[in-house]
Amino acid sequence: MKSITNFKIFVGFCLLLGLALSCKGEAKSDPKTPEVEAQEVTKQGQAFIKDDEATPNVLNIAMGSEDHTTLVAAVQAAELENALVNAGPLMVFAPTNAAFDELPDGTVENLLKPENKDALANILKYHVTPGKYSKDFLKKFQKLGQANNQDVSVSTEGDDVFIGEARIVASIPAGNGIVHVVDKVLLPPEE
Amino acid sequence: MKKLTLIGAALLGIAALLTACKDSGASSNGALAYSAAEKVYVSPGEHDEFYAFISGGFSGQLSVYGLPSGRLFKVIPVFSQDAEKAWGYNEETKPMLNTSHGFIPWDDSHHPDISQTNGELDGRFVFINGNNTPRIAKVDLSVFETTEIIEIPNSAGNHSSAFVTENTEYVVAGTRFSVPVPQRDMPINEYKGNFKGSLSFISVDPEDGGMDLAFQVLMPGFDYDLAHPGRGASHGWMFFSTYNSEEASTLMEVNSSQNDKDFIAAVNWKKAEEYIAEGKFTAMPTNYAHNVYDEETHTATSTMKKEVRVLDASELPGLVYLLPTPKSPHGCDVDPTGEYIVGNGKLSADLTVHSFSKMIDAIENEKFDGDAYGIPILKFEDVLGGTVKQAGLGPLHTEFDAEGNGYTTFFISSEVVKWKVGTWEVIDRQPCYYSVGHGMIPGGNSRKPFGKYFVAMNKITKDRYLPTGPEVTQSAQLYDISGEKMQLLLDFPTVGEPHYAAGIDASLVKERSKKIFSLSENKHKYATTSDADVRIERNGKEVHIYMTMIRSHFNPDNIEGIKVGDKVYFHVTNLEQDYDVPHGVSMIGANTSELLIMPGQTETFVWEPKQVGVWPFYCTDFCSALHQEMQGYVRVSPANSDIPLSWSLGE
Missing domain, CATH: 2.30.180.10 (FAS1 domain)
Structure with missing residues (x-):
């Protein structure tokens, strides 16, 4: 179990890195785009709403x-x-x-x-x-x-x-x- | 723990980035893929392609939106008093809210449905049900106003309503709560076997749209949830979903979910017509209000009706059959061909689809699986047309496009799922933000859906809009369904709870929209159609002012001789005959709303002055450049004063 989850973390970070890079590549023409999209990603469902009350x-x-x-x-x-x-x-x-x-x-x-x-x-x-x-x-x-x-x-x-x-x-x-x-x-x- | 949280964070991050990249890819394709913004942009001055009529739920009203822009055009007052339009406040419309319980100023408006001819939307009327004090209203789409409301007797919680048959022969009204029929004083724990459900069929006059409670079908004491009409081959049948076949009366969340299957009740209303013609009904004494607004008198009348024709489903063979349907079905939807009846079991993960032709075959071959109070139960396997497996959690409602696809909303998993009618395979799913209830495709309840868009109506929005304290707006979401995959285009806020909706191609409605009321056809009892007829009449303490309004004055605008203790009726006629020039009027201290009077129309409010003085009234709608000059004074003298009644303009 542990080795598998560690492997997952590793794969996860690789993917993360890869995607981040590919996004950056696309966004070159408009430097503001990544910021806007970063806000969008928080809107992927109720599970990700910050609510302390x-x-x-x-x-x-x-x-x-x-x-x-x-x-x-x-x-x-x-x-x-x-x-x-x-x-x-x-x-x-x-x-x-x-x-x-x-x-x-x-x-x-x-x-x-x-x-x-x-x-x-x-x-x-x-x-x-x-x-x-x-x-x-x-x-x-x-x-x-x-x-x-x-x-x-x-x-x-x-x-x-x-x-x-x-x-x-x-x-x-x-x-x-x-x-x-x-x-x-x-x-x-x-x- | 920490590691696992990290994994979680990493996974979320990946999901987020994947989505982000997808989005940027789509919008950067420019000419190849339209962006969401382009698809919903309606240029200033241009018209939307569709009307969407979205009920207000607990607001009691019906909102009119344009699609794809999501712009709000009008909130049509239906069951709730509306001070803005004087609905239920002026003397003319108060009778519209009359019931057997007296004047009821609110209701819970639920399911609008547009009138049909030959199974296609004809754009004449929208029917909508009042859930709480059972009523059905008719909105006339030439004026976008409620012109008729009929109360439903022997009913409680008029939920499976107000769906029309394919030639608008009937609007139906199935009761949610079963109750003693007729109502009587009895112990609640004797519910089982004694309470009854009623399914009402309200006929609609093909010429003038006049409604009449034609008959009721008396049913076992289940709860009746939603309904949809047969069409094509199944025309002549109406399908009602039921739950609580356990006949429980307490802790329903447990007790009404004990049976694995409840039923969809298939009612053969053509058979019902035969039984009515043969006189096999009971004429049951009752009491219900029928309220009609007359466009020529600009006035509503309320009539109490005293009898209803009742057909007993337990005693009349061939009238009703029960189709077993798993897990408390909510939506009960019929596809455009009329062959498939979809039951959305709200505690199920699957959709159960019944086949109409199999149902007819099972009836003809008497493939019954017992009965409920004498009503035959058909064998589940013999009527099953197919199952959409594990489509989502908490299926609620299915609409259809013209390409043979169903679109089902799932409340718990908060998504809309597209599936293929016939193969039952899931084609696409998109999340809804959040907790979607009903959905709507323009023409989705007809033989010919217009398709193109799907509107999801969401109960919860949480973070989707700027916060407005604990109560935040509910919302609609627009999806483009023209491609294989659905695409979310737009969120827009709604009025009240956007419970259910009906949509129609705007071209079928807008040409018929009335611009003014003709003064020459104004038959209001207190109309003043020319300045020559302006006058004030006193009858004891009752004073009637026959007043006119036109840009930019009232006639009369100076009134004397009113006394404390009088009951003063302002009957005000708008003499304008120009499109979009309403005037308003309000009087200081009047215990009512303003009036908002359309060109050629007459309305009345009552003022009971309690204080001596000179009191102004004015136009409340910014009508013209001299709107601020549109005003008048009423002199109020002590009760024992002998100042004579007088009125003037410009003297």
Whole structure:
């Protein structure tokens, strides 16, 4: 995992450099153009709006958590940032890094490959419900309809609530929904 | 953590640069690729190619824009009082806002639809629904004014409305909320099986456009969301999306999403006409307002109607069939051929497309999968025409171009997705900024879409415009859809919530636009069509002033003999017969709005003077070089004064 992400950084910077150079080349005829375009790039969706006043959204919460770096990397690889900052309401079941580590060796690395972007997006969307329910309230449900179009079961054991096999270990209300931290990665059933 | 953040930053940077480079490439191609600016630029004095009628949602009104410029031309008052145009303030238009609940000064305007002839837009009328206190209004496009409003009984939350059939035989009004029909005092928790939904068909007179509530179809207690008419082979059918087939009445966000599938209800309205002709309806006592504005008297009248013809879908075979549709469908859209009915399940990632010919086949072969309150449910697999797979998150509404493509808005993933009708493959997707609701292609709900542009109506703008405090403008976004890929051209701010829109080639409308009202045809009860008729009449405490206005004076402009406690009616006629010369009038201390009176028109406001003195009135519309001279005085004497009534101009 680490070597791969380091490699990504490297590739990223190479690309960055390359593109920056090619842009500069084109912009020679009009020296003001790059500035204007630099402003344009901040307008690529709600995920990139600077906002210190409003309650953090589900994406902000995940990005701010040290236990969810794998999840955040996956969201970014699948380019799902903008879907997570929408008006929602969105309920995100956020597996911890430890949960991702429990997957068979190589699974995460494999999913992060560009050619597996759709499969990764499908898994991530299986962690998102349109709705906003507290852990207690979830006890009323037997299943939830997830954003990838599949259902996931809801069950209760004492005070614990399980989404599929994953136990909710913490819940953080967000500006556009709620993040339930879970101890397992949810894998969508084969259809 | 730090490393991962770095990766993120690097990835974002790359994405940003890629986009930046793409943009600069496009604009530097000059003659090869038109820039967005060139495409939306309409030179000063030139006209736009299309009218766009965009509803104001909670503003209650209908805005008129030009496309591609995005310029706002007019806000037509429909369901909300508008002080600017005296709508609902002057005596002439107050009856337009009358309902069975009394005078209602606001509503939630939702879905405008343009009248059709032979399945093509004819540019005569725009129909639009009031969501809150169920109503349908008709806007006459010769005057761009609301000329008729009909209240819908047995309905609550008139949402699946105001869509027209392909010869404007009917405008429909499906209820969002099911309610007791007729209304009565009963426990809410006895909703299931007892509450009913109603789908109303309002006929439109082919000659004068007069509306009449022809009949209602009584349905199970679901929620009815949107509707679209059949066309071509499916003409004679109207399709309504439903949700809450669970018949829940509380915590709807959970309880109305329990069933995997809700329904699109296919209503055979030609069959309904047969049943009406055979007398198989119930004449149900009710009470609703029908308000009509007469262009010759410049005055509205409100009539209370007492009966409605009701057809029970549970008892009349062949009237309604239910097409199972996944995940609480919202949009219910019919392609230009009339063959495909698209259900946009708002909790789904897929689009479900039903086939009309398969539906007819399933009906003929009775391929039913049970029934709901006696209404046959067709087998999902037997009516399914295709599925657009994983097109986005939160599909909402689909419009069509003339080239066989569908354009669906996705609220959650905030994008518009272009797909091919028939192969169901996704062709292109473009982001919307942000949270797009409905979309619009001019003529998109007809046999012949004009295509060319797609307008996305966004609920949220956040950083897209200069901030204006916590409330920021909602917006429309214009995309060029003439090529394989869609191109975002323009953002423009909107009035209220831009909920839904209809667009039409301007040439079908602008030639018919009226320039003045003829004075010789003015049949207003208190019209004063020549200065010879100017007068004031007292009837007890009621005083009627027959006043005229022309550049740049009122006649009379000096009035004496008014007393504290009088109720003074200013009936003011604009004698101008010149295009674009309205006058306004307002009186100090009058508890109402100004009047804005078009050439040849008469309007009335009421003033009840409470203080002794000499009080001025003046023209409120900058009418002429001597506008500032256009004024007058009214002398108000004590209640017991014996100063006689007198009036004059220039004496």
